[in-house]
Amino acid sequence: MRRGRAILSATHDSLPDHVGNKLRCTSCHLDAGRRENGTWVGVFARYPQYRPRSGAVETIEYRVNDCFRRSMNGTAIDPAGHEMRDILAYFAFLSQGTTIAGPAAGSSSRLQKWAAFTADTGAGARVFAASCAKCHGVSGEGTAVAPPVWGPQSYNLGAGMTRVRTAAEFVSRNMPFDAPGTLPDSQAFNVAAYINGHPRPDFRGKENDWPNGDPPPDVAYPTKAHH
Numbered sequence: 337m338r339r340g341r342a343i344l345s346a347t348h349d350s351l352p353d354h355v356g357n358k359l360r361c362t363s364c365h366l367d368a369g370r371r372e373n374g375t376w377v378g379v380f381a382r383y384p385q386y387r388p389r390s391g392a393v394e395t396i397e398y399r400v401n402d403c404f405r406r407s408m409n410g411t412a413i414d415p416a417g418h419e420m421r422d423i424l425a426y427f428a429f430l431s432q433g434t435t436i437a438g439p440a441a442g443s444s445s446r447l448q449k450w451a452a453f454t455a456d457t458g459a460g461a462r463v464f465a466a467s468c469a470k471c472h473g474v475s476g477e478g479t480a481v482a483p484p485v486w487g488p489q490s491y492n493l494g495a496g497m498t499r500v501r502t503a504a505e506f507v508s509r510n511m512p513f514d515a516p517g518t519l520p521d522s523q524a525f526n527v528a529a530y531i532n533g534h535p536r537p538d539f540r541g542k543e544n545d546w547p548n549g550d551p552p553p554d555v556a557y558p559t560k561a562h563h
């Protein structure tokens with residue numbers, strides 16, 4: 337369990353062959369996965385679970401590897417290996433006492449509130465310069481204190497964070513890191529759109545996502561099954 341937690345917070349040092357950027361798992365799953373947004377508390381009891389992005393019932397091992405391949409721009413780890421076992425031991429520890437259930441209640445309805453916003457990336461650029469650049473770098477490249485938010489060392493195009501609503505929810509609840517919850521919703525939405533308007537690594541095969549033709553409206557790329 338402790339080794340799993342160490343892998344999740346020192347991901348590149350632990351698994352250099354499987355990480356293709358400067359992020360660590362806990363760059364987005366803050367407080368070692370105990371922050372409400374992006375929480376791993378209870379995650380062990382939420383899988384296996386049907387997910388529309390793959391159109392399949394996913395095991396928790398599959399879901400962990402989805403973040404390796406997309407959010408970390410890396411490659412899957414052995415689902416039967418000891419690193420996976422240790423990561424899952426930590427998730428099980430965090431999930432003690434939770435009821436076995438499907439997707440976290442209300443997770444998609446929380447994102448729904450962002451449907452009311454229209455992105456203004458010019459305004460987002462001003463928010464970024466005023467509230468984010470001091471830690472994430474003026475060119476989003478990251479600094480010694482915070483990871484990149486765009487460019488070759490960031491999450492790839494297939495990552496959940498490339499959805500503007502997902503990024504807006506994350507930013508609104510967690511950023512600025514030293515003053516979370518202080519950005520007005522419109523500023524969180526605009527800066528999320530600004531960040532996601534920049535180039536980042538591609539994710540090969542992303543057009544095969546949502547094979548049943550039901551992508552959420554803010555997905556950043558066309559999918560084959562959606563007409």
Ligand code: HEC
Nearest residue numbers: 359360361363364379399400403404407408491496497502
């Ligand atoms: C760039 C940000 C980011 C990074 C880095 C990241 N994740 Fe995620 N992760 C997300 C987001 C966003 C979601 C929720 C996706 C959704 O359904 O919209 C998620 C979901 C998950 C889930 C499912 C949670 C649930 O309740 O269903 C697991 C498990 C997970 N991540 C594990 C990992 C692991 C392990 C790593 C490191 C190898 C990692 N993540 C790195 C953003 C990230």
Ligand code: HEC
Nearest residue numbers: 362363467468471481482483484485507511512513514527
């Ligand atoms: C005081 C420094 C600081 C400020 C200011 C700040 N961040 Fe962060 N941010 C961080 C740190 C540190 C992390 C990663 C946390 C970790 O690894 O434990 C992070 C993580 C992130 C992530 C997820 C990981 C990634 O790099 O993709 C995003 C997205 C993000 N911040 C966006 C923003 C936005 C947008 C703003 C401005 C509204 C902002 N941050 C302001 C320090 C900061």
